[in-house]
Amino acid sequence: MIDEPLASPAVSQDEATHDLEEGTAFTPRFDADGLIVCVARAAADHEILMIAYMNAEALRLTVATGEAHYWSRSRQTIWRKGATSGQTQKVREIRTDCDQDALLLTVEAGGDGGACHTGRRSCFYRRVAESEGGEALVFD
């Protein structure tokens, strides 16, 4: 997600950046809270279903089991997606971005095929529209 190189990087920074971006070592960069952001899209049509976070253990469990596990920031615990809703996520592919601080999961959702706890398929069920005096959300 870097638009351009940092100004005047040291040589060692250049090498580290090169390894991160052009290397084959998977070295996910967790943030100060130990989390990495994840986008989940549907395998069938690539609709974006949700955004959630993983810590290292959730990522390990996801890779080990093939079922998406996330870190709940509100409950401060790992959850296997769909454990209560049935909306499990079989992980077909994990991709990472240039600086390895984000993941893109391609998943097959179980249950009703959705991902959102509101009952909708995708969490992104509202569009930001211009409105008098600002923006409003439209369901479409």
Place this chain on the structure above:
Amino acid sequence: MIDEPLASPAVSQDEATHDLEEGTAFTPRFDADGLIVCVARAAADHEILMIAYMNAEALRLTVATGEAHYWSRSRQTIWRKGATSGQTQKVREIRTDCDQDALLLTVEAGGDGGACHTGRRSCFYRRVAESEGGEALVFD
């Protein structure tokens, strides 16, 4: 991105959650650093191009100009995407998720049509693959 309701929420929490999830007011929830995560996808084919962050001012500029502005966490400044690379992003749609702490932008990329500073169209140019003793990244 909530999988299930919190345990024993207070009534006022219920109402706030309902407004957040089922309302038409756009009330983006910025994190402790004042940022909201954004996924940008291509208008033409919905390929996921990148993940970046906005603060309130970057979001305001994005809405006002129709050009994606993000917050650079490394440089601690707002940048208009493509200002130096030419890879501008005309924003065709902004969506938000159930709890309004993430944005999905549908964009038309300028310049070479890409989004990644490495020269690739998408930042997600590597797949996590199983490898001896762990995972490795594959360019495909």
